[in-house]
Structure formats: structure tokens, C-alpha cells
Amino acid sequence: MTFPVVDPATLDVVGTVADGDISDARHAVDAAHQAFRSWSRTPPRRRSEILHRAFELMIRDRDSLATLISRENGKSLTDAAGEVTYAAEFFRWFAEEAVRPGGDFGESPAGGTRTLVTHRPVGVAALVTPWNFPAAMITRKIGPALAAGCTAVVKPAAETPLTALAIAALLTEAGLPDGVITVVTTTDSAGVVGAWLNDERVRKISFTGSTAVGRVLLRHAADRVVNSSMELGGNAPFIVADDADLDAAVAGAMIAKFRNGGQACTAANRFYVHASAKTAFVARFGAAVEKLTVGPAADGSAIGPLISAAALRRVTRTVDEAVAAGARISHQATLPDAPGHFYPPTVLVDVPADAAILQEEIFGPVAAITTWTDEDELLEWVNDSEYGLAAYVFSGDLARALRLGEAIDAGMVGINRGLVSDPSAPFGGVKQSGLGREGARDGLREFQETQYLSVDWPA
Known part of the structure; x- marks a missing residue:
């Protein structure tokens, strides 16, 4: 099954893509789960190199990506080119953050122990993005997920799936291993995302979209206490x-x-x-x-x-x-x-x-x-x-x-x-505009869990 992608400026069909279903959603998690152990153990420098290469490839293909965005989204070529540059910067920023994971070490107040604090990848992440910035909303999530050592399943908006597929192809060209990122294009958003939230192997949901949909996803995520980031509406x-x-x-x-x-x-x-x-x-x-x-x-x-x-x-x-x-x-x-x-x-x-x-x-x-x-x-x-x-x-x-x-x-x-x-700045809101931040060091932390090791340290 496929569905058409329509240019909202001309109403012409500009392409067709696979119409994924719940089975495809599960297969995507299979691939991400299988790839997670290897990817999470990949040295930060190697993850950084792949992200930086992806940045270079997006800049190389800026004009063609801008044309693609304009055709499926309708925005002006100036806006689209600006978006590609902005989107690519997330790959460059998180390439740099990948090799600075941070941590802490210190003596406990009572003495006798040392506390070692580390940050680990949260696991398989489900990334759900909107149509209005089809490149930037993808890279703003994929960049920190990959830098942290997570694998991901991605559902772009049905209105603008072509840009997501193009970016995924550039990541493959940059050297990203198979299964680390899988894009599922679909007209059944509720079915695909619901399957991910019901899958115990998915430990993270990052969503950008309306507040109404965000509330639904948060209720669903609460059933399994899934780590959630929500970038929602504004006024x-x-x-x-x-x-x-x-x-x-x-x-x-x-x-x-x-x-x-x-x-x-x-x-x-x-x-x-x-x-x-x-x-x-x-x-x-x-x-x-x-x-x-x-x-x-x-x-x-x-x-x-x-x-x-x-x-x-x-x-x-x-x-x-x-x-x-x-x-x-x-x-x-x-x-x-x-x-x-x-x-x-x-x-x-x-x-x-x-x-x-x-x-x-x-x-x-x-x-x-x-x-x-x-x-x-x-x-x-x-x-x-x-x-x-x-x-x-x-x-x-x-x-x-x-x-x-x-x-x-x-x-x-x-x-x-x-x-x-x-x-380089933490993007996000308060009240009904969402939970968490994207970009900056905060964006990396959204895809990490904190762990500390208490080490016996006799006086």
C-alpha cells in the first residue's frame, strides 16, 4: 500500500510513499532493538564523526533538499533553504555534544564512599514529527538520540514524508549502521505510534505537534511510564x-x-x-x-x-x-x-x-x-x-x-x-506548551538516563 504526497501550492502529486501499518511499526522496533546494543557501545567519537558527516552531506545537498521541502510543504525556497541550514546545524551541534557526555565524581558527605555519576542512553526512542518543518524537526530529535547512543523509530507527518526519507538516506551515506534509524511513513499515525507506545522495548517518546495530540500521547505513555518529551502548541x-x-x-x-x-x-x-x-x-x-x-x-x-x-x-x-x-x-x-x-x-x-x-x-x-x-x-x-x-x-x-x-x-x-x-539554546515551553527541551546540552539529556555508582572508599 502507498499514499500520495501532494504539493499544497499546485495540488500536484509530487511522489508516493509506503503506507506503513502496525506490522511495519513492530518490524521497525525489531531493527532498532537489535541495533541498540552495538550502537550504544559505539565510541562517542565514532558517533560524532557520523553526525558531522551527515551535517556536511545536508549542506552539500541544501538546494535539492530545499526544493523537496518546498514541493511537499509549500514554503518559499528562501524559507526552505534556511530550514535546511538550521536543520543541519543540529547534526553539527550534537556531533560536538556526543564527545562531551559529562558526568560527576565526588566524596559523599559522610565519607567512606565515592559517588560516580554517569549518563546512559535511554534505549529505543520513538520520534514523531510534524509537517511544518520537515527537516528541522527530524534532525532536532535524531541528532541528540544518536549522540546519546539511542536507536530510533521515526514517524514523519503524512503530509511531508519525503524529506524524512531523504535525511535517512543521507545518514546511511554518512555511515550510520542499519537499524539504528528506521523511518515509517504512514497515514495511520494513531496505529503506528500506539504500537510503539505499547511495545516494552520502546523507552522514549519525543513528539512535536499539537497540545491536543500531546495530551493523548502522554496518557498512553503513562501506562508504561515511558520517558516523554513534548514540544506542543504556542500562542x-x-x-x-x-x-x-x-x-x-x-x-x-x-x-x-x-x-x-x-x-x-x-x-x-x-x-x-x-x-x-x-x-x-x-x-x-x-x-x-x-x-x-x-x-x-x-x-x-x-x-x-x-x-x-x-x-x-x-x-x-x-x-x-x-x-x-x-x-x-x-x-x-x-x-x-x-x-x-x-x-x-x-x-x-x-x-x-x-x-x-x-x-x-x-x-x-x-x-x-x-x-x-x-x-x-x-x-x-x-x-x-x-x-x-x-x-x-x-x-x-x-x-x-x-x-x-x-x-x-x-x-x-x-x-x-x-x-x-x-x-545551541534549549528549545521548549511551559504550561500546555510541553515538557522537556530540545537543542543545547538539555537536548542530549532528554535521551539519557542518569546512573550513579556508589564506590566503597575506606578512609
Whole structure:
């Protein structure tokens, strides 16, 4: 059985892949379990060399990988190329972390013993990734898993499986042994992932996706007490203070809102602009939005389609409801004459602070702007959300920006910049936005268990 992969910009079929089932899921675990003993005992330097070679191969193939991402995901070629570079960096970062596993040694307070602390690979890991960053979400999980000595079974999103298969092929070219990573493409996500969570040989689940699905997986993982990492939804606030550099704020807003057409968990959704800066900010921001070109990546467009017809209907409905509730469309880009799932980049103003659109993850190219004057009230609005992944603060006073950032319930805050993702930094959120961190040393620890040896040491 196979299923088609469709370009959301043209609605053309760009490829077909195997439609894996529960049996395939179990076979993948068989391979990962069999490979685990050897891989976990592979010297860290060798694991590092394979990861570094994979980094080099991704950079070598950057253009072809970017084209592949654009075809199955729809994002612009500029965004896709940027994603490949970012994704490859996780292989390079964790190649370096693989040879620095850390540990500790010391005398116990009572004396007579020494404590030796080590970190061991958690075991076979199940990695489940979304469609919006089909390269980066794969490497951000595979990189630390391999560096730690884990083997893995991987289920990419059904919308974008081709990139995952291409990266797996590059890992094989880099020298990764058979069975260490197995990709299962499928339209039966619940069946495949459920089979993994029911398999006693799987000791780790790392998931990136919606909070609703994350809750289901956590309940399932609890039955066997499976080590779990969850990178879930977001509803990022974007704060513009009265003393902000508006040119910098607009430039940051364009990145934070429109990267990947707003289809990012870190995307700015709620814009809180100080009342004294609103007119100037909206004019400059709106002018930049109107200049955005929308259409297929092959045409050189800056903004691609939404991932599906369902996503287009949802974003359309969300904006229509906001306008019906009092918001106003101040600026929009022009839609192309094309068959894909396109929605025009849109600026909404006069959005009430309690509007429904400010309480949900838009996941589309829509910026909803409200105004503020009182800082305490602003922070109440900002933190009145079940999500706490990313936030952005623009202020000309760095001390003030830092104070605001520390007061926000979010795992990551961009201060005077519209991008927070970095392989060397711990990516993750608080509240309903997830558990654990990806990237940095924290990302490696997510795939390790701590063990200590208590050694008799007579005085």
C-alpha cells in the first residue's frame, strides 16, 4: 500500500510513499532493538564523526533538499533553504555534544564512599514529527538520540514524508549502521505510534505537534511510564513598547509572524502594541505585509500556501469571526491566481483584548493587533493563556525589555529580535506548551538516563 504526497501550492502529486501499518511499526522496533546494543557501545567519537558527516552531506545537498521541502510543504525556497541550514546545524551541534557526555565524581558527605555519576542512553526512542518543518524537526530529535547512543523509530507527518526519507538516506551515506534509524511513513499515525507506545522495548517518546495530540500521547505513555518529551502548541505574544525602535520591531514582526507563512509553533500570534506607537507601527508593518508576494515557491514567492484545505478553512473562519466581533482588516497582501491553499497575509487592528482570536493558535499568516497602556494589565493579558512557548519583546530600554521578558510565562523570549530558535539554546515551553527541551546540552539529556555508582572508599 502507498499514499500520495501532494504539493499544497499546485495540488500536484509530487511522489508516493509506503503506507506503513502496525506490522511495519513492530518490524521497525525489531531493527532498532537489535541495533541498540552495538550502537550504544559505539565510541562517542565514532558517533560524532557520523553526525558531522551527515551535517556536511545536508549542506552539500541544501538546494535539492530545499526544493523537496518546498514541493511537499509549500514554503518559499528562501524559507526552505534556511530550514535546511538550521536543520543541519543540529547534526553539527550534537556531533560536538556526543564527545562531551559529562558526568560527576565526588566524596559523599559522610565519607567512606565515592559517588560516580554517569549518563546512559535511554534505549529505543520513538520520534514523531510534524509537517511544518520537515527537516528541522527530524534532525532536532535524531541528532541528540544518536549522540546519546539511542536507536530510533521515526514517524514523519503524512503530509511531508519525503524529506524524512531523504535525511535517512543521507545518514546511511554518512555511515550510520542499519537499524539504528528506521523511518515509517504512514497515514495511520494513531496505529503506528500506539504500537510503539505499547511495545516494552520502546523507552522514549519525543513528539512535536499539537497540545491536543500531546495530551493523548502522554496518557498512553503513562501506562508504561515511558520517558516523554513534548514540544506542543504556542500562542506567542509580540510586545511593542512605547520606546521601541519601530523599524527593528517591524523587521522582527515580519520574521516572527510570516516565517513559513505563520505555520510555526513559535509564530507571533498576538500583537500588543503600545497605544502611542500603534499608528506608526501599523502603517509600517502593514506596508511591509502588502509587499509580500504570495504563490508557489517555484515562482519565487515569499509566502506559500497553507498545508491543506482544512487549514485554509480554519484560518478563514478565524478571521471572519474576529471581524464579526469588531476587528478590522487594515492591510492585506494580494492572492495569486493559483489552485493552492493560499490565504493572504493579513493585519487585523482594533482587536479587543478578550477576542477569541487572541486565545488560539492561528497557524497562518494573520497578525492580530491590540493596544495597551498599562504594563501590569499587559502582563495579565499576555499570561492569560494555556500556552507558554515563545514570546517577543521590543523596547529601547534593554533593562525594561528583560524585566518584561522575565515576567512572561514562556520558555523562550526574543528580546528585540523576531527569532528564538538556535541549536545551541534549549528549545521548549511551559504550561500546555510541553515538557522537556530540545537543542543545547538539555537536548542530549532528554535521551539519557542518569546512573550513579556508589564506590566503597575506606578512609
